[in-house]
Amino acid sequence: MDAKVNVTVDLSSPKYQVKQESKVVKVLIYIFLALWTFVNLFPIYWMFTFSLKDNKEIFGENVAGLPHNWLWSNYTDAMNTGHMNVYFVNSIIVAVMTILITLIAALMATYAITRMTWKFSKQMNAFFMMGLTIPIHASIVPIYVTLSNIHMLNTYWALIIPYAAFALAMAILICSGFMGDIPRDLDEAARIDGCGIWGIFFRIIVPLMRPALATIGIYTFLQCWNELMFANIFNSKDALKTLPVGIQALSGQYTTNWGPIGAALVIATFPTLLVYIFLSKKIQESFIAGAIKG
Amino acid sequence: MNKKVVYSINIFLFLLPALILFVGVLIAPIAMSGYYSFFDWNGFGEKTFIGFENYKELFSSNAIGFTKALGNSLLLAALSVFIQLPLSLGLALLLGRGIKGERAFLAIFFMPVLISTVVIGQLWLKIYNPSYGILNVFLTKIGLESLTRIWLGLPETALGACFVPILWQYVGYHMLLMYAGVKGVSPELREAAKIDGATNWQVSRYIVIPSIKPIVKVSVIFAITGSLKSFDLIYVLTNGGPLHATEVPSTLMINMLFLRNRYGMGSTIAVMLIILCFAFALLINRLFKEDR
Numbered sequence: 001m002d003a004k005v006n007v008t009v010d011l012s013s014p015k016y017q018v019k020q021e022s023k024v025v026k027v028l029i030y031i032f033l034a035l036w037t038f039v040n041l042f043p044i045y046w047m048f049t050f051s052l053k054d055n056k057e058i059f060g061e062n063v064a065g066l067p068h069n070w071l072w073s074n075y076t077d078a079m080n081t082g083h084m085n086v087y088f089v090n091s092i093i094v095a096v097m098t099i100l101i102t103l104i105a106a107l108m109a110t111y112a113i114t115r116m117t118w119k120f121s122k123q124m125n126a127f128f129m130m131g132l133t134i135p136i137h138a139s140i141v142p143i144y145v146t147l148s149n150i151h152m153l154n155t156y157w158a159l160i161i162p163y164a165a166f167a168l169a170m171a172i173l174i175c176s177g178f179m180g181d182i183p184r185d186l187d188e189a190a191r192i193d194g195c196g197i198w199g200i201f202f203r204i205i206v207p208l209m210r211p212a213l214a215t216i217g218i219y220t221f222l223q224c225w226n227e228l229m230f231a232n233i234f235n236s237k238d239a240l241k242t243l244p245v246g247i248q249a250l251s252g253q254y255t256t257n258w259g260p261i262g263a264a265l266v267i268a269t270f271p272t273l274l275v276y277i278f279l280s281k282k283i284q285e286s287f288i289a290g291a292i293k294g
Numbered sequence: 295m296n297k298k299v300v301y302s303i304n305i306f307l308f309l310l311p312a313l314i315l316f317v318g319v320l321i322a323p324i325a326m327s328g329y330y331s332f333f334d335w336n337g338f339g340e341k342t343f344i345g346f347e348n349y350k351e352l353f354s355s356n357a358i359g360f361t362k363a364l365g366n367s368l369l370l371a372a373l374s375v376f377i378q379l380p381l382s383l384g385l386a387l388l389l390g391r392g393i394k395g396e397r398a399f400l401a402i403f404f405m406p407v408l409i410s411t412v413v414i415g416q417l418w419l420k421i422y423n424p425s426y427g428i429l430n431v432f433l434t435k436i437g438l439e440s441l442t443r444i445w446l447g448l449p450e451t452a453l454g455a456c457f458v459p460i461l462w463q464y465v466g467y468h469m470l471l472m473y474a475g476v477k478g479v480s481p482e483l484r485e486a487a488k489i490d491g492a493t494n495w496q497v498s499r500y501i502v503i504p505s506i507k508p509i510v511k512v513s514v515i516f517a518i519t520g521s522l523k524s525f526d527l528i529y530v531l532t533n534g535g536p537l538h539a540t541e542v543p544s545t546l547m548i549n550m551l552f553l554r555n556r557y558g559m560g561s562t563i564a565v566m567l568i569i570l571c572f573a574f575a576l577l578i579n580r581l582f583k584e585d586r
Contacts, residue, residue, distance in 0.1 A: 021494055029388060033395075036385065037402050039462070044405070046428060047417050059426045101315075109312035112305050128312065131320055133575060135523045137544060138568045139323030141330060141551060141561045145337065146323075165319030168312055197304050226410035228526045229544075233552065244412035248530065251416055258420065265413045272408045280401045283408070287467065288474045291512050 047269070051075070051262030058258050074259035075267070082253065082260055084267050086239065087246030091268075094159050094242055095224045099217050101164040106171035106216065107209060111201050113172070114179050115187065125176070131169025136162075136229060144233060158234040159242065163227065167220040174219070174289050178212035179205065215286040218279070225272065243268040324568065330561035337557045348562040358550075360563065363534075363541040364570075366453060370460065370542070371521035378461050379513055382468035387498045389469075390476030391484075400473060404466040411463065415530025418459040422446050422531075446532050449539035456531050456540050460524070468513045475506030511582045518578065519571045543567055 021029075050058050051074055052067040062068060079085045112118075113125050143162055147153045182205065190200045228244040235241055241249065250264050276283055331348055333341040352360045385403060389396050406414065421428050422445040430442040445455040479502050487497050503510075525544035528534065534541035534549070543563055551560035 029393070033388065033393075033399055037399065040402050040406060040466070043417055043421065043462070044409075046421075047413075050420070063428060063431055101311075105311040105315055108308045108310075112308035116301070116305050116308070118302070118305055124309070128316060131316060133519070133571065134320055134324070135519070135567060135571055137523060137525075137547060137564050138327060139320060140547075141557055141564060142323035142326035143319065144551075145326075145557070161315070162319050165315040168316055172312070197301075201308075222408060226412070228410075228412055228529065229548075233548075244410055244526075247412050247416060251419075258426075261416065261420075265416055268413050269409055272410075273405070276401075276405065276408055280404075284400070284404060284470055287407070287470055291471050291509075291516070 044269075047262055047265050050258055051266045052259070053262075054259055055257060071259060074263040077260040078250065078263040078267060082246070082250040082264055083238065083241075084243075084246060084250070084264050087241050087243045088267060090156070090240055090246075091225055091242045094156055094163070095221050097156065097160045098163040098167065098224045099220045101160065102167045102171050102220050103213055103216060105164065106168055106175050107206060108201075109168075110172050110175035110179050111205060114176050115184075115205070116197070125172075128169055128172050131166070132173070134166075136166055140229070140233065143230075147234060154235055154237045154240055156240065159224070159227075159231055162230055162234075163220075163224045167216075167223055170219060171216045174216050174286070175209070175212055177289065178209055178215075182208050214282060215289060218275075218283050219286045222272065327561045327564045327568075330558055331565045333558045335558045336555045337551075341558075344558070348559050349566075352559070352562055352566065358546070358559070359538050359541060360543065360546060360566075362538060363543050363546045366540060367522050367524060367542045369453065370457060370524060371518045373457050374460070374464075374517040374521050375514055378465055379468055379510070379517060381461075382465050382513070383472055383503075383510070385465070385469045386472035386476050387502060390473050390479075390502070391494065391498075400470070404470050406463045406465075407467045407470075409463070411526035412530055414459055414463055415527050418462075419446070419531060422455055447536055449537050452532055452536060452539045456528055459527055459531070463527075464517075464520070468517070471509050471513055472506060475509035476502055479505050507582065511578060514582075515575050515578050518574050522567060522570055522574070 046064065049065070049067055052070050052072070053062065053074075054069070054071055057063075057067060057069075109128065113121050113128075139162070144153075147158050152158050186204055186208075187200050190204050195203065224242075226244060227242075228248075231242045231245045232248070235245065238249075247261075247264050247268060251261050254260050330341075332343060332345060334344050334347070335341040352358060389400055393399075420426075424430060424442075424444040424447070427445075429445065433439065433442045443451060445451050483501055484497055487501055492500070523544060524542050525548075528540055528542055528545055529548075532540045534545040543566070547560050547563040547567070550556045550563060
């Protein structure tokens with residue numbers, strides 16, 4: 001919708017009265033927002049507190065308050081017997097490799113699609129965009145069968161490659177937005193200076209794409225950090241499990257002792273929340289960028 | 295070598311990594327899933343071609359219960375569209391009109407989106423725990439002991455109990471998308487309407503909502519396809535039980551594959567999911583177009 005309306009009216013003129021909400025409505029709005037804030041924060045708060053309590057406090061003495069005894073041993077339990085430190089490292093390895101592969105493949109493909117002239121570049125873009133709607137279920141059986149045939153189940157690659165492939169469509173979408181903003185004169189100038197296509201790509205485009213890399217990196221990180229279905233099926237070895245699968249295993253192990261489970265949940269959550277505290281705007285943008293084009 | 299040929303080779307080289315990943319992991323497997331769906335196959339032995347038998351069995355057999363699972367996921371979709379999205383829209387409108395503390399509220403409401411579904415599932419398992427869960431403890435404390443129950447263990451309440459964490463997790467996501475749309479509405483337009491005497495509600499109803507329709511459309515599509523594909527939370531909370539009360543197509547598919555070794559049938563469910571997701575996406579697109 002275009003803003004064709006010109007506001008020429010003097011706002012202070014008494015002829016026009018802008019209706020303000022009554023005090024009651026305003027108070028009700030804030031009560032509603034406060035209530036919703038509570039609903040959002042309370043489970044997270046509760047998770048942090050019970051990760052530091054023993055069963056006696058969790059199960060009755062002190063259900064919702066801050067822990068009386070800060071029981072850090074829950075965390076050492078989660079790591080020593082629950083192997084959360086191993087799962088944590090695995091998740092990091094998988095996430096970092098996935099992000100690297102996604103970024104390289106997406107940057108190169110986007111460059112070919114948006115900055116090189118050839119006949120079917122539009123169709124190629126549409127082809128990649130199909131990936132936005134394909135559910136991961138679609139490929140689970142063939143990937144499982146193939147991975148098992150080539151003996152690649154129970155390796156990091158069994159997760160990294162599928163994750164990168166499924167992150168690709170979104171990465172290309174975000175990349176083309178950013179790459180379109182880089183002026184073409186830069187390519188021209190570099191070409192006149194004797195730069196080849198690869199030179200332009202590595203020396204001009206890639207360094208200018210840093211903000212896009214952050215956006216894609218964040219989005220891809222969250223996808224693989226939290227993914228369960230593939231991780232659960234393609235890796236059954238303890239030494240290779242990622243956090244979501246590891247937590248499932250741990251909760252089977254500690255059905256009656258809640259503290260270490262709480263600690264495991266916190267271990268899996270705090271990196272994302274920590275990053276969110278510093279980069280909330282960037283993270284929100286990465287989610288918007290992915291959906292708005294639709 | 296001719297310059298044009300070099301240029302073409304370069305284009306191909308730039309596309310190669312993405313193409314290998316995309317075709318190898320997404321496109322080829324879809325074709326293979328379609329192919330497997332016509333066979334009776336246990337994953338390692340001989341495949342027997344049986345035509346559309348898997349599809350027929352899927353829709354007619356009560357033992358598999360696909361229609362029930364599909365019904366459950368459609369119910370989740372309906373709940374998402376009619377409860378979750380209006381709530382998200384309401385929050386987006388409130389925050390988007392510029393309220394004090396707007397950024398802080400936005401940041402808090404979006405937080406659950408970032409938490410792993412497994413963590414959320416485990417957390418809500420504890421909240422719903424029949425004897426020590428905070429929900430039943432709370433109900434007992436305020437004297438409503440009669441309302442306490444085994445939320446995830448009873449067929450009547452299990453699906454509803456699964457929906458609450460889904461709502462909790464995704465309201466913030468839809469709110470953020472809609473908020474971005476609301477912020478995109480030009481302030482002059484709002485101002486003009488208010489000068490003409492429109493109330494906040496009227497501004498939202500007649501100016502903001504119509505202009506963020508494309509985003510609402512995206513949200514509806516995501517909510518429906520997301521419900522059809524829902525897996526993680528259900529898997530953690532109930533794994534389809536009790537008595538298949540929370541079974542959804544994905545949990546059924548995983549059961550077929552890894553408990554019963556029916557790879558042909560598992561693939562059939564996967565194919566149905568893809569078809570349904572695309573069909574619903576097209577349908578919603580169509581509905582929103584005619585509405586214009």
